Amino acid sequence: MVWNWKYALVVVVFIALSGCSKQERETFDIFFYSELSSQLQEDTKELVFDSVHGLGEEDVQLFFHPTVLEKMIVDIVAHEGDVFVVDQALINAAFDEEGLIPLDGIIDEADLESIPTQYKSENDETGDVHVHVLPLDNDSLLLRHLQVEVEEQLLAFVPIYSDNQEQALQFLQHVSKREE
Numbered sequence: 001m002v003w004n005w006k007y008a009l010v011v012v013v014f015i016a017l018s019g020c021s022k023q024e025r026e027t028f029d030i031f032f033y034s035e036l037s038s039q040l041q042e043d044t045k046e047l048v049f050d051s052v053h054g055l056g057e058e059d060v061q062l063f064f065h066p067t068v069l070e071k072m073i074v075d076i077v078a079h080e081g082d083v084f085v086v087d088q089a090l091i092n093a094a095f096d097e098e099g100l101i102p103l104d105g106i107i108d109e110a111d112l113e114s115i116p117t118q119y120k121s122e123n124d125e126t127g128d129v130h131v132h133v134l135p136l137d138n139d140s141l142l143l144r145h146l147q148v149e150v151e152e153q154l155l156a157f158v159p160i161y162s163d164n165q166e167q168a169l170q171f172l173q174h175v176s177k178r179e180e
Contacts, residue, residue, distance in 0.1 A: 029082050030048070030062050030082065030171070032086075033084065034085060037064065047175055067087045069093050072084070076099075082158065083157075101132070140178060141174065141175050156175075156176075
């Protein structure tokens with residue numbers, strides 16, 4: 001009985017502190033959960049500035065994390081991040097079409113067919129197909145610019161809570177460009 005009371009107290013304190021510490025985000029935040037190194041930060045910021053005009057150095061924050069599911073879930077639950085770029089192994093935990101914005105507007109009709117069906121959803125009423133996760137392979141501008149090759153493609157998504165959805169879509173459209 002004592003354990004249950006202490007456990008409940010810890011949960012209540014955690015929730016109260018989490019609610020009090022939430023500050024209004026005024027930056028464009030990109031979270032990486034992959035093998036990409038934080039040493040790539042400056043090169044990645046170049047891509048951000050190339051794709052989203054009007055942002056200054058203080059307007060962009062990049063976070064590079066190892067492929068740790070629990071940390072990613074904590075960030076999503078805390079409504080952190082405008083864009084997530086993750087290893088394929090993490091996507092099953094993050095993929096909830098209702099929690100991700102559709103990326104249809106930034107994908108060419110020709111590329112739509114190449115996106116795996118597990119990253120799409122179909123509207124039952126209209127029959128429209130929406131893409132929620134964008135694959136980024138070694139031919140994407142992101143990985144070419146960073147001069148990095150990955151064994152499995154990275155996957156990018158924008159959570160529905162993002163305050164910077166327009167910038168997120170501009171960034172993803174830019175970094176997903178393929179070599180011609």
